[in-house]
Amino acid sequence: MEPGQIDVVRRFNRAVTRRVGALSDEYLSRDRSLGLSRLLWEVEPDGSEVRVLRSRLALDSGYLSRQLRRLESDGLVTTDPDSDDGRVRKVRLTEAGVAERATLDLASDELAASILDPLTDGQRGHLVAAMTEVERLLLASQVRIEITDPRAPDARYCLRSYFEELQRRFDTGFNPTRSISASDDEMTLPNGLLLVATAQGTPVGCGALKLHAETRIADVKRMWTSPDTRGLGLGRRILERLADEATTRGMQTLRLETNRTLTEARHLYETAGFTQIEAFNDEQYAHHWFERNLER
Amino acid sequence: MEPGQIDVVRRFNRAVTRRVGALSDEYLSRDRSLGLSRLLWEVEPDGSEVRVLRSRLALDSGYLSRQLRRLESDGLVTTDPDSDDGRVRKVRLTEAGVAERATLDLASDELAASILDPLTDGQRGHLVAAMTEVERLLLASQVRIEITDPRAPDARYCLRSYFEELQRRFDTGFNPTRSISASDDEMTLPNGLLLVATAQGTPVGCGALKLHAETRIADVKRMWTSPDTRGLGLGRRILERLADEATTRGMQTLRLETNRTLTEARHLYETAGFTQIEAFNDEQYAHHWFERNLER
DNA sequence: TCCATTCTCTGACCGTCGTCAGAGAATGCT
DNA sequence: AGCATTCTCTGACGACGGTCAGAGAATGGA
Numbered sequence: 001m002e003p004g005q006i007d008v009v010r011r012f013n014r015a016v017t018r019r020v021g022a023l024s025d026e027y028l029s030r031d032r033s034l035g036l037s038r039l040l041w042e043v044e045p046d047g048s049e050v051r052v053l054r055s056r057l058a059l060d061s062g063y064l065s066r067q068l069r070r071l072e073s074d075g076l077v078t079t080d081p082d083s084d085d086g087r088v089r090k091v092r093l094t095e096a097g098v099a100e101r102a103t104l105d106l107a108s109d110e111l112a113a114s115i116l117d118p119l120t121d122g123q124r125g126h127l128v129a130a131m132t133e134v135e136r137l138l139l140a141s142q143v144r145i146e147i148t149d150p151r152a153p154d155a156r157y158c159l160r161s162y163f164e165e166l167q168r169r170f171d172t173g174f175n176p177t178r179s180i181s182a183s184d185d186e187m188t189l190p191n192g193l194l195l196v197a198t199a200q201g202t203p204v205g206c207g208a209l210k211l212h213a214e215t216r217i218a219d220v221k222r223m224w225t226s227p228d229t230r231g232l233g234l235g236r237r238i239l240e241r242l243a244d245e246a247t248t249r250g251m252q253t254l255r256l257e258t259n260r261t262l263t264e265a266r267h268l269y270e271t272a273g274f275t276q277i278e279a280f281n282d283e284q285y286a287h288h289w290f291e292r293n294l295e296r
Numbered sequence: 297m298e299p300g301q302i303d304v305v306r307r308f309n310r311a312v313t314r315r316v317g318a319l320s321d322e323y324l325s326r327d328r329s330l331g332l333s334r335l336l337w338e339v340e341p342d343g344s345e346v347r348v349l350r351s352r353l354a355l356d357s358g359y360l361s362r363q364l365r366r367l368e369s370d371g372l373v374t375t376d377p378d379s380d381d382g383r384v385r386k387v388r389l390t391e392a393g394v395a396e397r398a399t400l401d402l403a404s405d406e407l408a409a410s411i412l413d414p415l416t417d418g419q420r421g422h423l424v425a426a427m428t429e430v431e432r433l434l435l436a437s438q439v440r441i442e443i444t445d446p447r448a449p450d451a452r453y454c455l456r457s458y459f460e461e462l463q464r465r466f467d468t469g470f471n472p473t474r475s476i477s478a479s480d481d482e483m484t485l486p487n488g489l490l491l492v493a494t495a496q497g498t499p500v501g502c503g504a505l506k507l508h509a510e511t512r513i514a515d516v517k518r519m520w521t522s523p524d525t526r527g528l529g530l531g532r533r534i535l536e537r538l539a540d541e542a543t544t545r546g547m548q549t550l551r552l553e554t555n556r557t558l559t560e561a562r563h564l565y566e567t568a569g570f571t572q573i574e575a576f577n578d579e580q581y582a583h584h585w586f587e588r589n590l591e592r
Numbered sequence: 593t594c595c596a597t598t599c600t601c602t603g604a605c606c607g608t609c610g611t612c613a614g615a616g617a618a619t620g621c622t
Numbered sequence: 623a624g625c626a627t628t629c630t631c632t633g634a635c636g637a638c639g640g641t642c643a644g645a646g647a648a649t650g651g652a
Contacts, residue, residue, distance in 0.1 A: 005424045009408035012427035013316050019434060020309050033608065051629065060610060065631050079630095087618045087629040112305035118437045120529055127433040128301045131308040133426035138315060141414045141423075200315075233416055329638065347599065356641060361601050375600095383599040383648045 012134075024111055037104060039067050040097065043077060047092040050079065076100055139199055140232040145241050148196040150187040150208075155196050158206035162224035169261050170285060180283045182221040186210050193245060194222070195238055204229045207238040209246055218246040220256035223265060235268050247294050254294060257286035308430075320407055333400060335363050336393065339373060343388040346375065372396055435495055436528040441537050444492035446483040446504075451492050454502035458520035465557050466581060476579050478517040482506050489541060490518070491534055500525045503534040505542055514542040516552035519561060531564050543590050550590060553582035 032040075042053055054064050068091060071077045076097035082088035093101065116124050148155045166174035187194040187208045197205035205225035209218045220242055225234045246254060254274070258265050266288060270276075274290040281289075328336075338349055350360050364387060367373045372393035378384035389397065412420050444451045462470035483490040483504045493501035501521035505514045516538055521530045542550060550570070554561050562584060566572075570586040577585075 005412060005420060006405055006408040008424045008427055009411055010404050012431050013320055013404075013407065015431050015434065016312050017316055017320060019438065020313055024309055024313060035609075054630095060612090061630065062612080062632075063610060069631090081618095085619075085629085089630065108306050108309075109302055111309065112302040115305055115434065115437050116301060118439065118533075119433065120532075123433055123436060123529060124301055126429060127437075128304045130426040130429035130433070131304055133422060134430055135308050135311050137415065137419055137423040137426065138311060138411065140419060141411050142315065143414065233419060236416075237414075331639070350600095356639095357600065358602075358642080359640060365601090377648095381599085381649075385600065 020115075024108075036067060036071060039064075040071060040076060040093075040101060041104060043091050043093055043097070045093065045098070047090045049082065050089045050091060053091065071097070136232060139229065140234070143197050143199045143204060143229070143232070143234060143237070145195050145197045145238060147189075147193050147245070148206075150184045150194045152196075154198060154203040155194055155206065158196055158203050158224060159222060161226065162206065162222055165224065166259070166285075170259055171261060172285070174285060179285055180281060182208055182210060182219075187222075192218075195241055195245070197225075197234060197238055199229065205234050205238055207242050209242055211246070211249060211251065213250070216250060216252040218242075218249075218251040218254055220254055223256075230264075235265070236272060239268065239272055243292070243294060252294055254292040255280060255290070257281065257283045257289045259285050260287040316411075320404075332363060332367060335360075336367060336372060336389075336397060337400060339387050339389055339393070341389065341394070343386045345378065346385045346387060349387065367393070432528065435525065436530070439493050439495045439500060439525070439528070439530060439533070441491050441493045441534060443485075443489050443541070444502075446480040446490045448492075450494060450499040451490055451502065454492055454499050454520060455518060457522065458502065458518055461520065462555070462581075466555055467557060468581070470581060475581055476577060478504055478506060478515075483518075488514075491537055491541070493521070493530060493534060495525065501530050501534055503538050505538055507542070507545055507547060509546070512546060512548040514538075514545075514547040514550055516550055519552075526560075531561070532568060535564065535568055539588070539590060548590055550588040551576060551586070553577065553579045553585045555581050556583040 039053065039057065042048065042056060050064065050068070053059075054061055057064070059067075068077065068079055072079065074096075075094055077091050077093055079089045079091045082090050116127070119127065150156075150159065163174065163176060182192070186192050187210070190211065190213075192208060192210040194208045195206060196203055203226075206222055207220065207224070208222040210221060211218050220239070223235065223238065225238070243254060256269065256274075257279070258269070260266075269290045269292075272292070274292040277289050277291045279286070279289050280291075335349065335353065338344065338352060346360065346364070349355075350357055353360070355363070364373065364375055368375065370392075371390060373387050373389055375385045375387045378386050412423070415423065446452075446455065459470065459472055478488070482488050483506070486507065486509075488504060488506040490504045491502060492499055499522075502518055503516065503520070504518040506517060507514050516535070519531065519534065521534070539550060552565065552570075553575075554565070556562075565586045565588075568588070570588040573585050573587045575582070575585050576587075
């Protein structure tokens, strides 16, 4: 990393958090305190469970409870026991609460407008483009990749999304039972592993290995990235991490097969040290087979 | 303004203030509270006056006083009466205070690195470029232009900077007494006016008008922008604001003269509706004379 | 010399944020 | 049925951010 880059990021942090941050506090806390506004903002239109709010805002249960009482006494929300589980309580916006949220919405628009207004059209375009880029790359920098149990909820979500996407994109549709397996057991150490990438706690991608100790070959399976994080180099990061994990577990070769409709995946493999080889299995959904040597 | 732009700015505000903001709070408030860290940060190495700190951080005098006592009891600063004015007190960092600031500095670097680290080289370059752009344009959007008394400190600063720059840039140097005047009186209504542009309270540019009621001609004088805000379209904004002010005061024509070494100024005038005309005065430092019709 | 002003500090106060301990109700498991 | 667990709430407390009023010392101008 070049040293000047750190200075740029430092200056950016300082400038933006102080200026935009202070401004948004001013705009969003018309009369209500900032914490209350934020809470009001997080309540889903069709009701949120208290425990969900608590974990999302990372609040103490006692504190949150008091905040809710305050919003209730202002007539902005109601909380009733959940119909399924009597311990859980559900928070709903009242009519007044919906109205209050709309004014918050408006204030947020005004804040944005107050930044854009003084600029020329051209400057606005540049600013918006640069902001989009910063946001995208900040998101990318917050992605964490961890070995995850394939039975965990985040892993389940990724695998389900993966199958759904194949079903959509393959000419023939996709039926997992007719494809070569990668069962939960096969994706659990020591048989293999599953990497799940998360950003801000939400899963955004995955990739798995099936390890074959005898042949020292690892199969790459279940490579998937969520549509909103495409273009952030996330697939490449997962792939490199898979290669690392395979290497440290004594593998010599990575192998994988892919479908012709997944062009961006094929491009990734071709530029990540893989070479196309003869079919090494009879996966019926595959048109291309790749291999990469892990030794250097 | 396009509606989509507001959404981008809103998302950006939300994303950056929450993520970077929360992170920097975490990094910068190791054990000390955030307010104290910020205060420590603002103390100049060779001592700051209490009143300067108060105005810069916009703190209540009582509150600041207590904060200082706290830093004192931690052994990080000392406050002694100023030698010139016994009412004023000066805050100085102790050795421990300097050390503490260095650790804050380090924490700030770490925060920046934690954002850059997970990215590829290419992504880092893009992020840094986009952050620079956002910072520049946010600065531009915070510039306010106001009619200012030429005797006010901000105005004095701009005019002095203007003269210094001419002295530096003209082939012949610049001697105000040998140039056509624009005295304080001539830049005060109803004779004329001075616009001063400020960003975050610091002056960054100026421009003046001399109004001639009989001929309905206004002379543009003292056009200057600070070196760190060049390229933000600030000169153009000042010029357009001068045109507005002249129009609302019944003027029909803007006139100005400029030196051949000020190429960026000449380009500005040429693209802002001015046309070059014959010399209309004997300004000895001028090589080009321009005019713009204010009526449409 | 007198008086208004400037500057800093202390005392008193309030609301917000955040934490801890524990009570009470509902649930799930054995 | 018994018991551990989950979820929410109340009470109590403390640190922090922020404001107001006024005291006390120093200053500058009439």
